[in-house]
Amino acid sequence: MNKERIMELLEQKKLMLLKAELLEERTPDIAEFLDELDPKTALMVFRMLPKETAVDVFAYLDSETQKNISQLVNEHELKAILDELFFDDMIDFLEEMPANVVKKILQNTTETRRSLINQFLNYPDNSVGSIMTIEFVDLKKEMTVKAALEKIRRIALEKETIYTCYVMDGERHLEGMVSLKDLVISDPEKKIAEIMREDLVSVTTFDSDEEAAALMQRYNLLALPVVDHENRLVGIVTFDDMMDALEDAVTEDIHRMATVGELNTSVVNAKPWMLLKSRLPWLLVLVFVNILSGAGMAFFEDTIQSIVALVFFLPLLIDSAGNAGSQSSALIIRSMAVGDVELEDWAKLLRKELAVAIPLGLLLGLASSLIGIIRADVGVALVVGLSMAVVVLVGSLVGLLLPFLLKKLNLDPATASGPLVTSIADIMGVMIYFSIATWYFGL
Amino acid sequence: MNKERIMELLEQKKLMLLKAELLEERTPDIAEFLDELDPKTALMVFRMLPKETAVDVFAYLDSETQKNISQLVNEHELKAILDELFFDDMIDFLEEMPANVVKKILQNTTETRRSLINQFLNYPDNSVGSIMTIEFVDLKKEMTVKAALEKIRRIALEKETIYTCYVMDGERHLEGMVSLKDLVISDPEKKIAEIMREDLVSVTTFDSDEEAAALMQRYNLLALPVVDHENRLVGIVTFDDMMDALEDAVTEDIHRMATVGELNTSVVNAKPWMLLKSRLPWLLVLVFVNILSGAGMAFFEDTIQSIVALVFFLPLLIDSAGNAGSQSSALIIRSMAVGDVELEDWAKLLRKELAVAIPLGLLLGLASSLIGIIRADVGVALVVGLSMAVVVLVGSLVGLLLPFLLKKLNLDPATASGPLVTSIADIMGVMIYFSIATWYFGL
Structure with missing residues (x-):
């Protein structure tokens, strides 16, 4: 992305052109651009983005920029962003916010959602619980392949991945998985039970994210199911979150090997x-x-x-x-x-x-x-x-x-x-x- | 996997039971088990595996074990394995073999394939060319979504991934990509041209695998197209190969930071x-x-x-x-x-x-x-x-x-x-x- 050009447009207040140029860019690049602006300018540019893009960009922002923007927007705007974020991205955001901000946000949510959020906020750093997502596709054994594909088509946009789908019984016990590949190549009339794989690798919420990453890498998995102590499916880890966790883990190792302690941000952003x-x-x-x-x-x-x-x-x-x-x-x-x-x-x-x-x-x-x-x-x-x-x-x-x-x-x-x-x-x-x-x- | 138990079965020559137990295990685990056996025993166990499993396991073996097995099997067996391997796994294997072995293998292949293999063997270590695969799904702009899905269904088993499909013109120029998700949620009568994304991130064969990995991580990509200098699609990098390349790159960095030079194998296997x-x-x-x-x-x-x-x-x-x-x-x-x-x-x-x-x-x-x-x-x-x-x-x-x-x-x-x-x-x-x-x- 041509940062100089976009900066120039910003300084010359050519905002329509700026918006058009920005929207040509990919989400992580827009986010990186905002990270480098002062809080007020960042907010101004952020507000120019169409709502859907804004939410995507928000998820990619540095936690410092997220904090600045969330403190400058009004309550209504903030709620609109949070409602649209994927659950794990919202948790990542809340984890970095001061307690009073989190409290205020939680007051505006339903009882069930509040207790779910609290549960996620309590997972320790570097645990699987802290990086898992709850937006996965769940299927039933009795479904036909055709019905499963129809369900996926309907809910695809709300899910973090549709490439790995999990099969649960009535009490949410994990029974198996099917990949979208399996579904696409199978006879539409077959039952899920006939094509699902049952020998699953899984982790629990309190396992370390590094362990989860190692398993996904070893078995080439795009997603990993997370179960509680009764083998009930509570979430999944997707490959993008796993890669971020792995990058952090490697950085931590390299730092530790040079006796540098914990540092929650990059050298560039660290005070x-x-x-x-x-x-x-x-x-x-x-x-x-x-x-x-x-x-x-x-x-x-x-x-x-x-x-x-x-x-x-x-x-x-x-x-x-x-x-x-x-x-x-x-x-x-x-x-x-x-x-x-x-x-x-x-x-x-x-x-x-x-x-x-x-x-x-x-x-x-x-x-x-x-x-x-x-x-x-x-x-x-x-x-x-x-x-x-x-x-x-x-x-x-x-x-x-x-x-x-x-x-x-x-x-x-x-x-x-x-x-x-x-x-x-x-x-x-x-x-x-x-x-x-x-x-x-x-x- | 219960290595002690399987070892016991092996020592007691309870081969039927051994085979049954082994086939319960996942491919990378079977491969790791073979890596730890002496060459002759490894070959014996390898020969017990059903053909399809054997090929999958072969791809996961340490290059040392691959070499041992390939030197012990007869020409016919080796050809059967190589014909079934994914192209990139075969290249990985050939890269580690002595020149005379490679020459012998190449004599048994067709002219076209031989020149393709030679081209891949010439890509430098740590280049995108050395980790890319040629088994991807290619579509045409004029196809309907329905036709594309039918094509995918037909060829899915031969492809390394079907989740990212690339659109090329008659001269193999890269025009766009569609994900399987896009295809599944789109109207079957729509044309690929209407739903494909055109602002692609791509790399060339001589870019470093580390750069490719960084791009895939930044933009959360499951696959990355590789083009030549005329923007013709020559291969793709899939996320599993990217993760392996990334792991190697991090290892190389950590070693270099401690003044340890190149080491092509793990400490455990290094002489x-x-x-x-x-x-x-x-x-x-x-x-x-x-x-x-x-x-x-x-x-x-x-x-x-x-x-x-x-x-x-x-x-x-x-x-x-x-x-x-x-x-x-x-x-x-x-x-x-x-x-x-x-x-x-x-x-x-x-x-x-x-x-x-x-x-x-x-x-x-x-x-x-x-x-x-x-x-x-x-x-x-x-x-x-x-x-x-x-x-x-x-x-x-x-x-x-x-x-x-x-x-x-x-x-x-x-x-x-x-x-x-x-x-x-x-x-x-x-x-x-x-x-x-x-x-x-x-x-």
Whole structure:
């Protein structure tokens, strides 16, 4: 989309032209454009959109822009938007609103709807409940294919997907599913019971959205049924919501691997204090963890006093240990996230890590002893080379084992971040290096 | 799936029961089970599967298992499998086979098919061409909805998806698309031209699969048309292949951010030498980068000799600089990957980074000067605190700017890994810390 051109039209107040140009664009692009405007201008442009487009655009807006617009429109306008939103999009919106706004909105809805909304708002973040939708197609076993297709035709526009339809009994127990493909290729007179599939993958409302996404990806599903503890169908997860959840989960993992805490918006939209809040805690923790490496060095003060050249190689050694550890932990964390590695694989992977980290340590030891010879003497070179081999091995093992340990403790393995592994490897690196030096030089 | 039970049946050679149990399972689960068997047993179990299931399972096998099976079956069996595979799955298989095997297989196909296969095998890794499929539904503008539905019904089983259908003219130029939903809800007598959408998002064969995935995610598409330079439709990317490509792309990013090189298989299946090959190069590069920090320290040898206590705080300072830098770079790299941040945003983000990194540096400086007072004296504490503030700021800026620089040079921003940022921050940290110390103590 040509943002400059549209911005120009906006500044020149050529509103009819602006509207015409905007309506040529796709919904997510219009939403992104509004996200970048100041609240009042965003509202003005939003009000220019035809009602149906406006509702679609609203669902795609950043939560900050949603909040701004909802606070500027009148109650009647807001109700009109909310009534037209898909249920899951409305919940996403309400989740980000201040409690008093939600309360006001809920006062204007029916008793049944209010209790449904409250139920959805109570699902924890990152749970299947928080991303599922209730607008799915439900069929009965006794229906013919023809009747099912007629029903779908009638209700298609209100449903988030019609490609996967679920079969329930009178008490809403999940009995099976048929895809629209099955319906289209089947004899119209056949009963749903004859063509439905019964071996369904399903999740419950409190499962994590990441698990749901992994199942959908593994079995190539466009939708996943969500059941309660009595196998009653309460909602479905559609592939678009799953993809958003997956993107968020990956972002969270990548951030966590770099010790960045929770951040509910993108870097571009985040206020500086939000970034500060997400970055400071772990950095502070690591500062205090690092006291230990300082204390370790203080213990070897005499050795350092005798051969100052030793400290020139310290950054090299502790960095390499940390780097090797970061590599192992990243490999394991990612494999765990995609389900390739389970807790019980630890011993197998430990053996493999030894087969990798020992030659890795030896090769890096060789390289660094060459540097040692050039920059110091043979003695220092030997100590540096030997230390390198050991610290790379130790760093790799820490990087490998820490994610397993965290998973065992039911913590997120991604917390075994590069920086954390680096700090632990540092402490060990300092102790190993100066111990070897003290021993070798007989200090 | 109950792997232990199935394994037991296999060991007891209860093959009929084994077959019955296996056929209860879903295709990806059967494939995973075969992946874990030795080649001969895998072949035996594979041969027990009914032909149709066998082909489906084959498509899901790890490339290593595919290779093993294809080398053990006879030519006739292999041809039967390949003829039944979807075209893109067959290409995926051939891509991983040794050249002589591919040659032998190609000898047994028709001239037209052979040249098509060769064309697909030539698409670069990670290109749209390498993941697209040719089995899509094509319609004509003049068709009625009814005729289109009849055509779909007839060919549904041979197509990867029937939910998105493409409209082409006589020369295969892409004219529009209709979803199966549009077809099902439209009047059967309407012409396709009346209901098709013309403002399509499309990609070309040489675009990256990551770009294609980003478009599909942004616009919630189940399929994406792929055109050549003359807008002729040559294939489509379906959502399942897109998700696989996306998963690979994320894995590649996470690995790269930890300086792990290309790895075509999971950690579990990778041989030790493959892991060594992917890990060694960057560690070696970083060893040589780290010579600079050692050289920097050698330059300040006198300062270090005078106040040895200074080096006790070195790991703390350089680690914190590296950690802060890893945070910034991870935030930017991920935002770039999901399309939130573009090259031209650098100045805006630099200003924001200053607003975050200055207070971050001051707070960490305060914390570390407290440690300095406890472990050394007020002078050292002041130097450590001040240095911390500066190195955290500098580290953050390096972490922020490096991804932009790499993107500007058309390199992958994820190469601005934590370890690389850490090494650069180290060198700067050493110089800054000892400069401040030399100045403060008047050495």
